[in-house]
Amino acid sequence: MPGDYAVLASVYDDIGLNSFAQRMTPILVDFAQQRDWLGRRFVVLGCGTGASVEYLSNYMYTIVGVDNSPQMLAAARQKLDQSGASVRWLEADIRELGDAVGHADMVLALNVLNELNSLRDLEVVFTQVHRILEPGKLFIFDLHTIQGLTEQGRSGDAIVTDSTHLSVFVSDEYDYERQMATRHYLIFRRQGESWQRSEARHVLRGFPVQAVASLLQRAGLKVNGIFQLDLDPYEPGVSQASRVVFLVEKP
Numbered sequence: 001m002p003g004d005y006a007v008l009a010s011v012y013d014d015i016g017l018n019s020f021a022q023r024m025t026p027i028l029v030d031f032a033q034q035r036d037w038l039g040r041r042f043v044v045l046g047c048g049t050g051a052s053v054e055y056l057s058n059y060m061y062t063i064v065g066v067d068n069s070p071q072m073l074a075a076a077r078q079k080l081d082q083s084g085a086s087v088r089w090l091e092a093d094i095r096e097l098g099d100a101v102g103h104a105d106m107v108l109a110l111n112v113l114n115e116l117n118s119l120r121d122l123e124v125v126f127t128q129v130h131r132i133l134e135p136g137k138l139f140i141f142d143l144h145t146i147q148g149l150t151e152q153g154r155s156g157d158a159i160v161t162d163s164t165h166l167s168v169f170v171s172d173e174y175d176y177e178r179q180m181a182t183r184h185y186l187i188f189r190r191q192g193e194s195w196q197r198s199e200a201r202h203v204l205r206g207f208p209v210q211a212v213a214s215l216l217q218r219a220g221l222k223v224n225g226i227f228q229l230d231l232d233p234y235e236p237g238v239s240q241a242s243r244v245v246f247l248v249e250k251p
Helices: 002-008 019-034 051-057 070-080 119-132 146-153 209-218
Strands: 041-045 062-067 087-091 104-109 133-144 157-162 166-175 180-191 194-205 222-228 243-249
Touching (some): 002 194, 019 051, 019 243, 051 070, 062 070, 070 087, 104 119, 119 133, 133 146, 146 180, 146 194, 209 243
Parallel strands (some): 041 104, 062 087, 104 133
Antiparallel strands (some): 157 166, 166 180, 222 243
């Protein structure tokens, strides 16, 4: 996956892969504040090209952006290092944060946890979050549901952008046995008078929502709520949602 992000980093924002974090970060921070969250220190896991960090930097938070792709971090730095924001960038696997990340009043992870390989990997991340999160503070993340990934995998082929300098085609597939959605990218970028072709893939794995909630509790975290993207409560087995948001607290 890191190798695929070496390809995707240069087109990530152009094809809208940053749009979810860009749209949801202000909504989720406001949602937390409505529930009496207060704090200054953010750790953004899987920060990518910096959509969440860019919003947070407008409000003078102290931010650590973590990503395991140097190309994605370079794109984020290019956007934000001239802004004067208090941002520290950390190239790291979110399963192995170490002491360099410091402590946080909120840990935010958007568009990232479905990229982990297993429930065991999720549990490792949750343990890391418990270690860095201050008591009474929040961990907020989203998760594609198995239903949502199944729908994505049936999407077929599409053109996601087609301009004078960039054309990107995608094809989707779903592995029912491994609960895994794969999106293949075929990218053509204009370089002078010629076109450069590259390929990448993006793999997302589905995890049962209830199993994820159990792992959070086992890691010593408290699930304050599971919500649909409109922030209505999500009820496992009842709600039909392609994606959910977890609001989690360290007691």
